[in-house]
Amino acid sequence: MKLASYICFILGIWGLAASCVPTRHLEKQQNLLYSIKLHGVEVNDPAKISTLYKQKANRKILGTTPYLSLYYFGRKFYNPAKIQRWMEEYRIQTNAKIAAAGTDSLKISDILAKREQRLAVMTRKKEEGNWLMTVGEPPAIYDTLKTQSTLRQIKTYLNTKGFFHSSVSYTEEIKNKKVYLNILVKEDKPTKIIQLQYNSPDPVIARIVDSTQSNALLRIGQNYDEEIIDQERNRLEILLRNMGFFEFRKPFITAKVDTNYASYAAHFTYIIANNKNNQPHKQYRIRQVNFVADAGLNRFGFKRDTIWYNNVKYLAYQHKINPKVLDSKLTVYPQQRYSLESTQQTQQQLNNLDMFRFNSVNYAIIADSTHGPQLDATVNVSPTKKYQETSEAGGSYTALLPGPFANVRLKVRNILGGAEILDIGLRGGLQGQYSSLDFNESIYMKDLGGNVGLTFPQFLVPFRVKKQFSRFNPRSRLNISYTYVDRREYIRTNLETTFDYIWQPSSTLQYVFTPLDISLVKTPRLSPDFDSLLNKNTTYGQSFTNALVPSINFTRFYNNFRNDNSGQFWRLFTELGGLTTLAAEQFNGDASIDHVGDLRLYKFFRVNSDFRKYYKMSSKAFLVYRVNVGVAQPVRSVGLPYDKYFFGGGGSSIRAWRPRRLGPGAYQAQRPQRNTTTNEILRDAAGNILYEKDYDTEQPGELLIETSLEHRFNIVGYLNGALFIDAGNTWMISEDINRPDSQFEWRDFLSEFAVGIGTGLRFDFNFLIARFDFSTKVFDPSYPKGSRYVLNQFTLADIFNRNNNHTTFNLGIGYPF
Numbered sequence: 001m002k003l004a005s006y007i008c009f010i011l012g013i014w015g016l017a018a019s020c021v022p023t024r025h026l027e028k029q030q031n032l033l034y035s036i037k038l039h040g041v042e043v044n045d046p047a048k049i050s051t052l053y054k055q056k057a058n059r060k061i062l063g064t065t066p067y068l069s070l071y072y073f074g075r076k077f078y079n080p081a082k083i084q085r086w087m088e089e090y091r092i093q094t095n096a097k098i099a100a101a102g103t104d105s106l107k108i109s110d111i112l113a114k115r116e117q118r119l120a121v122m123t124r125k126k127e128e129g130n131w132l133m134t135v136g137e138p139p140a141i142y143d144t145l146k147t148q149s150t151l152r153q154i155k156t157y158l159n160t161k162g163f164f165h166s167s168v169s170y171t172e173e174i175k176n177k178k179v180y181l182n183i184l185v186k187e188d189k190p191t192k193i194i195q196l197q198y199n200s201p202d203p204v205i206a207r208i209v210d211s212t213q214s215n216a217l218l219r220i221g222q223n224y225d226e227e228i229i230d231q232e233r234n235r236l237e238i239l240l241r242n243m244g245f246f247e248f249r250k251p252f253i254t255a256k257v258d259t260n261y262a263s264y265a266a267h268f269t270y271i272i273a274n275n276k277n278n279q280p281h282k283q284y285r286i287r288q289v290n291f292v293a294d295a296g297l298n299r300f301g302f303k304r305d306t307i308w309y310n311n312v313k314y315l316a317y318q319h320k321i322n323p324k325v326l327d328s329k330l331t332v333y334p335q336q337r338y339s340l341e342s343t344q345q346t347q348q349q350l351n352n353l354d355m356f357r358f359n360s361v362n363y364a365i366i367a368d369s370t371h372g373p374q375l376d377a378t379v380n381v382s383p384t385k386k387y388q389e390t391s392e393a394g395g396s397y398t399a400l401l402p403g404p405f406a407n408v409r410l411k412v413r414n415i416l417g418g419a420e421i422l423d424i425g426l427r428g429g430l431q432g433q434y435s436s437l438d439f440n441e442s443i444y445m446k447d448l449g450g451n452v453g454l455t456f457p458q459f460l461v462p463f464r465v466k467k468q469f470s471r472f473n474p475r476s477r478l479n480i481s482y483t484y485v486d487r488r489e490y491i492r493t494n495l496e497t498t499f500d501y502i503w504q505p506s507s508t509l510q511y512v513f514t515p516l517d518i519s520l521v522k523t524p525r526l527s528p529d530f531d532s533l534l535n536k537n538t539t540y541g542q543s544f545t546n547a548l549v550p551s552i553n554f555t556r557f558y559n560n561f562r563n564d565n566s567g568q569f570w571r572l573f574t575e576l577g578g579l580t581t582l583a584a585e586q587f588n589g590d591a592s593i594d595h596v597g598d599l600r601l602y603k604f605f606r607v608n609s610d611f612r613k614y615y616k617m618s619s620k621a622f623l624v625y626r627v628n629v630g631v632a633q634p635v636r637s638v639g640l641p642y643d644k645y646f647f648g649g650g651g652s653s654i655r656a657w658r659p660r661r662l663g664p665g666a667y668q669a670q671r672p673q674r675n676t677t678t679n680e681i682l683r684d685a686a687g688n689i690l691y692e693k694d695y696d697t698e699q700p701g702e703l704l705i706e707t708s709l710e711h712r713f714n715i716v717g718y719l720n721g722a723l724f725i726d727a728g729n730t731w732m733i734s735e736d737i738n739r740p741d742s743q744f745e746w747r748d749f750l751s752e753f754a755v756g757i758g759t760g761l762r763f764d765f766n767f768l769i770a771r772f773d774f775s776t777k778v779f780d781p782s783y784p785k786g787s788r789y790v791l792n793q794f795t796l797a798d799i800f801n802r803n804n805n806h807t808t809f810n811l812g813i814g815y816p817f
Contacts, residue, residue, distance in 0.1 A: 022065070022068060022069055022072050022139075023176060023177040023178060025072055025139070026139065026141070026177055030141050030142075030177070031141070031142045031174055031177050031178065031179045032058070032139055032140060032141070032142065032177060032178050032179065033055060033056075033057045033058075033140040033141070033142040033179050033181065034057055034058075034178035034179055034180055035057050035180050035181065036050075036053060036056070036057055036181045036182075036183065037180075037181070037182050037183070038050065038183050038185065039182060039183065039184050039185065040184055040185035040186055040187065041185050041187065042187060043163075043187055043190065044157075044158065044161055044163070044187065047618075048157070049154055049157060049185075052150060052153040052154055052157060053150050054146040054147075054149045054150045054153065055140060055142070055143055055146040055147070055150070056140060057140050058137050058139065058140050059137060065137075067135075067136045067137040067716070068136065068137050068138075068139055069136070070132055070133075070135060070136030070137075071129075071132070071133050071136030071137055071138055071139070072136075073132060073136075074129060074130050074131070074132025074133040074135075074136060075129065075133060077130060077132070078129050078130050078133060080126050083122055083125060083126040084126065086122065087119060087122050087123070087126075090115070090118065090119070090122075091115070091119075094111055094112075094114075094115045097111050098111055098112070135716050135717065142172075142179040142181075147170060147172075147181065150183070151168045151169070151170060151183070154168045154183070154185065155167075155168045158185070158187065160225070160226040160227070161190065161223065161224070161225055161226075161227075162190040162191040162192070162223045162224030162225060162266075163187050163188060163189075163190050163191075164191055164259070165188040165189065165264070166185065166186055166187050166188050167185075167186045167188075168183065168184070168185050168186075169183075169184045170182060170183050170184060171184065189264050190223040190224065190264070191223070191224040191259060191264050191265065191266050192221060192222065192223055192224065192264060192265060192266070193218065193219070193220055193221065193222050193223075193224060193265075193266050193267075193268050194220060194221075194261075194262075194265045194266065194267065195220065195266075195267040195268065196216075196218060196219070196220050196268050196269075197267075197268070197269045197270070198210070198269075198270045198272065199269060199270070199271050199272070200271070200272035200273075201273075201274055201280075202272070202274060202280040202281060204280065204283070205240060205245075205272055205280075205281065206272075208239065208240065208243055209236065209239070209272065212239060215235070216232060216235070217231050217232045217235055218232045218268070224257070224266050224268075229255050229268075232270070233250055233253045233255065233270070234250065236253055236270065236272065237249065237250045237253065238340060238341075240281070241338075241339075241340040242339045242340050242341045242342075243283065243337065243339075244283035244284050244285065244337040244338045244339070245281045245282070245283055245284075245338075246282070246284040246338045246363065246365075246373075246375060247275065247281065247282065248281050252272060252273045252274075252275070252281075253270060253271070253272050253273075254270070254271045254273070255268070255269070255270055255271075256268070256269045256270075256271060257269075282373040283337065283338075283373060284337070284338040284365070284373040284374060284375045285335060285336065285337050285338065285371075285372065285373070285374055285375070286332065286333065286334055286335065286336050286337075286338060286374070286375050286376075286377050287334060287366055287369070287371075287374040287375065287376055288313070288334055288376045288377070289311070289312045289313070289330075289332055289333060289334055289376075289377045289378075289379065290312075290313050290315060290376070290377070290378045290379070291312055291313065291314045291315065291323075291326065291330075291378075291379045291381075292304070292315050292316070292378060292379065292380045292381070293314060293315065293316035293319065293320070293321065293326075293381055293383075294316050294317055294318075294381075294382065294383060295360075295380035295381060295382050296380075296382050297317065297382075299317050302317060304316055304317055305317065305318070305319060307319060307323055309323040309324065309327055310327050310333070311333060311334050312327065312330065312333065312334075314326065320383070320414060320417065321355065321414055321417065321418070321419050322417055322418050322419075325418045325419045325457060325458070326350075326419075328457070328458060328467065328470045329346065329349040329350050329352075329353065329457075329470060330346055330349075330379070331345045331346050331349070331470075331471065332346050332361060332377050332379070338363070338375055343361045345471055346361055346379065347359055347360070347361055349470065349471065349473060350379075350381060352457075352473045353419050353457055354384075354413065354421060355381075355383060355384065355413055355414060355419050356381040356382055356383055356384055357382045357383070357384045358381070358382050359379070359380065359381040359382075360379075360380050361377060361378070361379050361380075362377070362378045362380065363375045363376065363377055363378075364376045364378070384413065385413070386412065386413050386414065387410065387411070387412055387413075388410070388411040388413075389408070389409070389410050389411075390408075390409045390411075391406070391407065391408045391409070392406065392407040392408075393405070393406045393407075394406075394813075401430075401432025401442050401443075401444060402432070403429060403430045403431040403432050403444075404429060404430060405427070405428065405429025405430070405431075405447075406427070406428055406429065407425065407426070407427045408425070408426045408427075409423065409424070409425045409426075410423070410424045410425075411423055412424075415454075418456065418457070419457045420454060420455060420456050420457070421454070421455045422452070422453070422454050423451070423452070423453040423454075423455070424450075424451075424452055424453075425450055425451045425452075425453075426449075426450045427447075427448070427449050427450065428446075428447065428448045428449075429446075429447050430444045430445070430446060430447075431444070431445045431447060432444060432445075433445045433487065435488065435489070436487075436489050436530060436533065436696075436697075443487065443488050445485060445486070445487045446484075446485070446486040446487075447483075447484075447485055448483075448484040448486075449481065449482055449483040449484060450481070450482055451479060451480065451481035451482070452479070452480050452481075453477060453478065453479035453480075454477070454478045454479075455475055455476070455477045456475060456476040456477070457474075457475060458470075458474055458475070458476065459474045459475075459476055459501055460476040469503075472503040472504055472505050473502075473503060473504045474501070474502070474503045475500075475501075475502040475503070476499070476500070476501055476502075477498075477499070477500040477502060478497075478498075478499050479497070479498045479499075479500070480495075480496070480497050481494075481495075481496050482494070482495050482496075483496075488527065489526070489527050489529075489530035490523055490525055490526045490527065490530060490544065491523065491524050491525040492521070492522070492523050492544070493521070493522050493523075493524065494519055494520070494521050494522075495519070495520040496517070496518065496519040496520075497516065497517075497518050498514055498516060498517045498518075499514065499515060499516040499517075500512055500513065500514045501513045501514075501515070508558060508559055508560045509556075509557070509558055510556075510557040510559075511554070511555070511556055511557075512554070512555040512557075513553075513554050513555075514552060514553045514554070514555075515552050516552070517550065517551045517552065517553060517575075518548070518549070518550045518551075519547075519548070519549040519550075519641070520547075520548055520549075520599075521546065521547045521548075521549065521641070522546045523544045523545070523546060526544060535738060542600075542639050542642070543641075543642030545600045546598055546599050546600065547599055547600040547601070547602065547641060548596060548599040548600070548601060549577060549578075549602055549641045549644075550577065550578065550579075550580060550581075551575050551576060551577035551578070551579075551604075552575070552576055552579065553573065553574060553575035553576070553606075554573075554574050554575075555571065555572070555573045555574075556570075556571070556572040556573075557569075557570075557571055558570040558571075561614070564616055565614060565616065565622060566614050566615060566616040566622070567614055568611070568612060568613045568614065569610075569611070569612040569614075570609070570610070570611045570612075571608075571609070571610040571611075572608075572609050572610075573606075573607070573608045573609075573610075574605075574606070574607050575604075575605065575606040575607075575644075576604075576605050577602055577603060577604040577605070577606070577641070577644070578601060578602055578603030578604065578635070578637070579603075581593050581601050581603055582603055582635065582636065585636070592636060592637070594637060594638075601637070602634070602637055602639070602640060602641050602644075603634065603635040603636055603637045604632060604633060604634045604635055604637070604640050604641075604644060605632070605633055605635060606630070606631070606632040606633075606644055607630060607631055607632075608628075608629070608630035608646075608704075609627075609628070609629050609630070610626070610627075610628045611626065611627045611628075612624065612625070612626045612817050613625050613626075620713060620714035621711070621712065621713040621714070622711075622712045622713075623709070623710075623711055623712075624708075624709075624710045624711075624712060624817070625707065625708065625709045625710070626706075626707060626708045626817045627706075627707045628653075628704065628705075628706045628707070628728075629704060629705050629706075630646050630703070630704040631702065631703050631704075631733070632644055632645060632646060632702050632703075633702060633733060633734070634734070640700075640702070642700065645700030645701060645702065646700070646701050646702065646703065646704035646730050647659070647660040647662075647698065647699070647700060647701070647704075647730065648660075648661075648662030648663050648699075648701070648704065648706060648728060648729055648730045648754070649661045649662035650810070651771075651773065651810035651811075651812040651816055652812070652816045652817060653706060653726070653728075654706060654726045654727070654728055654729075654754050654756055655724070655726050655756055655758055655773050655775040655808060655810055655816070656726065656754070656755075656756025656757075656758065656775040656776055656777040656778075656807070656808055657754065657756070657777070657808065658695065658696075658808060660698040660699065660700075661695055661696070661697070661698065661699060662699065662729060662730065662754055663699050663701050663729045663730040663731065663742070663754070663781070664699055664700075664701035664702075664729070664730045664731050664732050664736075664739065664742040665701075665729065665730075665731045665732065665741055665742040665743060665744065665748075665749075665752050665781065666741040666742075666748070666752050666781045666782065667699070667739045667740060667741050667742040667782065668693065668741070668782040668783075669693065669694035669695075669697055669699065669739075669782070670691040670692065670693060670694055671691065671692060671694040671696075671697070672689050672690065672691060672692075673689075673690040673691065673692045693782070693805070695805045699730070699739075700730070701729075701730025701731055701732055701742070702730075702731065702732050702733045702734060703730060703731040703732070703733055703744050704728070704730050705728050705729065705749075705753075706726070706727065706728025706729070707726075707727055707728055708724060708725070708726045708727075708816070708817060709724065709725050710722050710723070710724035710725075710816075710817075711723045711724070712762070715761075718763060718764045718765060718766075719761065719762075719763060719764075720761070720762040720763075720764055721759070721760070721761060721762070722759065722760040722761075722762060722773070723758075723759050724757070724758055724759070724760070724773075724775075725755065725756070725757045725758075726755070726756045726757075726758075726775070727753050727754065727755045727756075728753060728754060729749075729752055729753055729754050729781060731743065731744035731749065731752075732744065751781070751785065751788075752781040753779065753781065754777070754779060754780060754781050755777075755778040755779040756775045756776060756777050756778060757775065757776060757778055757791075758773055758774050758775030758776060759773075759774055760772055760773035760774065760810075762815070768813060768814075769813065769814050769815060770811075770812075770813065771810070771811070771812040771813065771814065771815065771816070772809070772810070772811055773809070773810040773812070773816070774807065774808075774809055775807065775808055775810070776791065776794050776806060776807040776808075777790050777791070777794075777806055777807070778790065778791045790806065793806055794806060794807065
């Protein structure tokens with residue numbers, strides 16, 4: 001009933017606001033453009049057509065126009081005459097200051113600079129309005145001339161798509177000074193290409209073009225589309241420039257269309273002309289390649305030293321990077337035919353080294369060459385800083401305690417003379433946690449750590465790698481990291497060493513193969529009180545066992561995130577642990593090997609797939625969804641390393657649950673009730689311990705399924721909003737007698753999905769995104785069947801109660817996914 005009352009109240013407020021669109025400020029002959037609806041568009045893209053509107057309605061939220069209302073509210077305080085008077089008085093004051101400065105030109109310059117800056121701000125305020133007016137929106141006064149212009153723009157667009165017989169009209173309806181505009185489009189049938197030809201007076205070019213017809217973007221039977229027609233011109237230009245035609249450009253290609261043969265049909269011809277002198281275009285070869293390793297540096301009286309390597313001349317006042325390494329990134333060599341693709345590939349590979357501020361590949365035509373058309377190539381690079389330091393500081397607020405943190409990183413380039421990169425990082429912080437001994441007490445956790453990484457710009461392997469592989473930007477990375485966690489209950493350390501091979505077949509695809517990943521986990525201190533609470537047979541208890549965790553893993557990243565913030569991301573991760581132990585068991589009579597000394601050995605496999613899709617709904621609105629699935633299983637051993645389990649809940653998971661506290665399955669964690677004053681365990685009259693739901697103990701699982709759907713939209717300026725729904729859970733695949741109902745069952749798993757809904761704010765400051773999310777539970781699988789719908793338990797008091805277990809606040813940096 002409480003929830004129903006809240007919904008009725010919100011709907012009532014919304015209905016009242018929707019009926020109060022401000023039109024009373026309009027003049028007698030003015031009307032407000034309230035909405036534009038597009039009708040009849042079935043083949044073409046309505047989103048692209050909507051960008052052609054010469055006039056747009058004011059933004060609405062649930063039928064209301066809050067930005068327009070904000071503009072009118074700000075206008076109440078807007079007084080341009082007052083601003084003008086202030087500007088005139090300010091000029092008089094500054095003129096007096098200038099006169100008092102006498103002949104002090106420096107002081108006069110400072111006064112003038114300050115005056116121009118302040119006057120520019122006030123002029124903008126006078127012309128555009130005060131802050132409230134600029135945050136809001138001025139009224140969209142309906143203009144029929146702009147409507148006519150919109151119709152012409154749409155008709156032109158339809159013509160570019162081959163709909164030459166289309167028509168565009170409109171109707172308008174005016175109610176209470178609000179205009180409801182309908183744009184009516186009749187697309188009719190599109191014109192199709194029934195004949196396609198490529199003509200060139202140069203037989204060499206004609207032969208090249210004919211041999212690549214299978215790659216053509218324009219084909220017979222396609223709709224006439226000027227966008228594709230232009231893309232085919234681009235393809236031809238790049239094709240010919242990659243075949244040595246250095247001076248060839250797109251204007252030499254013209255497109256001729258004839259629609260007079262039949263209705264809805266077009267004959268199409270690409271004409272590739274000779275050069276400006278009506279001579280065949282020249283195919284160039286490279287005569288010489290010079291590599292200037294310190295371009296822009298001039299040392300008078302000194303000449304650059306020269307080193308020849310692989311027929312390339314390397315010049316520098318001091319050679320700091322081994323030419324062998326630089327050669328592995330070059331794809332431009334003497335005697336080669338000029339290629340735009342090779343040129344761009346060289347620039348990209350040099351850029352990937354992260355050694356240079358800029359790089360370029362320039363060409364000079366050799367005049368009067370006796371060996372045919374030739375070019376000299378010059379590769380210019382300018383070294384960047386050898387040392388680069390970055391630091392970060394911030395804080396969090398969890399368990400009623402503020403938690404400061406700081407990170408410092410140092411990057412050292414070319415440390416061994418082979419374009420290597422050394423990374424050194426240190427971090428430290430305090431984080432509020434609820435005590436495991438007293439859940440009503442907040443304590444600090446100290447988190448200290450660091451890492452040292454060394455990246456090489458090639459594969460470190462005992463055999464020769466073909467040079468063609470260099471276009472995949474191969475790298476080898478050795479990294480050693482250490483983490484130290486100190487809580488009142490325990491001290492835990494993790495020393496990890498990894499060795500990775502990294503390569504990128506394309507701009508959207510990256511692979512990471514880690515043949516060596518060794519973690520040494522130790523617990524040097526365990527308080528007696530905490531030790532007595534641990535059940536060493538549980539996954540949580542096992543995490544405090546000293547362990548050695550060797551593994552190999554492989555990761556595939558796919559990311560085609562575009563400049564308009566749309567696209568998709570997919571991360572696929574696979575890991576195999578304890579392969580050497582499994583191999584040793586084969587030579588040990590198949591007997592299990594679980595320890596080496598006092599260190600526990602684990603054998604396991606782990607797979608995780610994280611997919612995200614970003615849909616652009618408008619220029620400032622997106623729909624984003626995520627599907628994250630993972631499975632981890634021990635192999636001929638009991639249990640997994642604790643950090644190899646999956647966890648649900650938290651700011652980047654199911655946000656209505658606290659981090660790592662969801663699941664597994666329908667398991668309902670319980671703990672003894674304690675007296676809030678004495679911390680003594682409570683019992684009933686018969687002496688039996690009283691239990692309550694435990695929302696504070698982490699709950700690891702072997703199977704993860706979670707999904708999220710989020711609508712992101714702009715509210716004003718750098719402030720964005722979000723509405724979201726999260727669903728999912730973790731489960732155990734192995735039987736866990738200590739956590740009943742935690743095991744995955746096909747017949748029950750859908751009913752065991754946890755569901756949460758929420759809303760959030762994102763402060764997008766370009767350099768970082770601060771995120772505030774509020775989420776509440778809808779379905780809680782830890783309740784018995786038939787009682788899992790819990791949204792009706794939500795109360796407004798939950799928003800202000802930090803200790804409630806029904807709703808959560810999440811503060812984070814960056815988007816949740």
